[in-house]
Amino acid sequence: EAQVTQNPRYLITVTGKKLTVTCSQNMNHEYMSWYRQDPGLGLRQIYYSMNVEVTDKGDVPEGYKVSRKEKRNFPLILESPSPNQTSLYFCASSPVQGGAHEQYFGPGTRLTVT
Amino acid sequence: AQSVTQLDSQVPVFEEAPVELRCNYSSSVSVYLFWYVQYPNQGLQLLLKYLSGSTLVKGINGFEAEFNKSQTSFHLRKPSVHISDTAEYFCAVKRGGSNYKLTFGKGTLLTVNP
Numbered sequence: 455e456a457q458v459t460q461n462p463r464y465l466i467t468v469t470g471k472k473l474t475v476t477c478s479q480n481m482n483h484e485y486m487s488w489y490r491q492d493p494g495l496g497l498r499q500i501y502y503s504m505n506v507e508v509t510d511k512g513d514v515p516e517g518y519k520v521s522r523k524e525k526r527n528f529p530l531i532l533e534s535p536s537p538n539q540t541s542l543y544f545c546a547s548s549p550v551q552g553g554a555h556e557q558y559f560g561p562g563t564r565l566t567v568t
Numbered sequence: 569a570q571s572v573t574q575l576d577s578q579v580p581v582f583e584e585a586p587v588e589l590r591c592n593y594s595s596s597v598s599v600y601l602f603w604y605v606q607y608p609n610q611g612l613q614l615l616l617k618y619l620s621g622s623t624l625v626k627g628i629n630g631f632e633a634e635f636n637k638s639q640t641s642f643h644l645r646k647p648s649v650h651i652s653d654t655a656e657y658f659c660a661v662k663r664g665g666s667n668y669k670l671t672f673g674k675g676t677l678l679t680v681n682p
Contacts, residue, residue, distance in 0.1 A: 458611075485668045494577070496658060496674040497612075504668070512669070544611060548668060555600050555619060555662060557670055559612040 456481045458560035460545050466566045467535055475530045475563050477545030484550040486528040487512070487557065488520065490541040497544065503528055504550070535567045570595040570661050574673035582681050583651055589644040589676045591659030598664040601642040603633055606656045606675075615657070618642065629653070654680045 458479045467473055479486065487502040489512075499512030503522040517539055519531040528547075532539060542564050546557040575590040593599065600619050604612040616627025623635040633644045642659060659673040 487668075487670075489672075494674060497672040499669060502669065546612075546670075550668065556602060556614050556617055558614075559604075561611045 458545055458547055458558050460560040460563050464564050468568055469536055470534050473532050477528045478526050479547040483547035485548040487546045488530050489544045492541050537567050540567045570663055570671050572659050572661050572671055572673035574659055574676050576676050578677045580679045581649055584648050586647050587649050589657050591642045593640050593661045600662045602660040603644050604658045649680045651680050
């Protein structure tokens, strides 16, 4: 089954404790992206990647890091989480070729930072 | 830069009534338009998309949307809603060309009451 998976689905952590949220897709998509969803603000892009070793900042990159060492994986790293990073996070992927254009989303990771 | 405005943050309706969720976008170049649905505690699922051609687009679950270039709108409609349509709906725009960024509206919560 074609899908985007994220782990963990739920995470409660404390301020300053480094964490990684994993994202993996099995559709051989070149483009991958991370979003955060906050009430009343919709989805905002954190980082994106056009292909392996090619990443760039989105609209709200502060406090986050990403890497793209393999085509299928795009982990999101919070080196020193703070309470304002409490949010619902989504990973998405999309093919670059073929004109499909739409992004496929993972199930989400709900992060709480205390 | 493009932006998306969803004019209603909440839309309550009764079962079997028609519904329209409004979306306006701003962009000076050609765009692709999408509606996504998010059911409670789930990720985003594509409802429909406009890439080119006919301005009336049909999607899943009986939804349709009409692209109006002169009014820069992409309103979502359903002639008769069900309880199961209760969800949050997001309008999104992607600029034409090699830019793969999706810009989302803030979402409209559709609540269908019996």
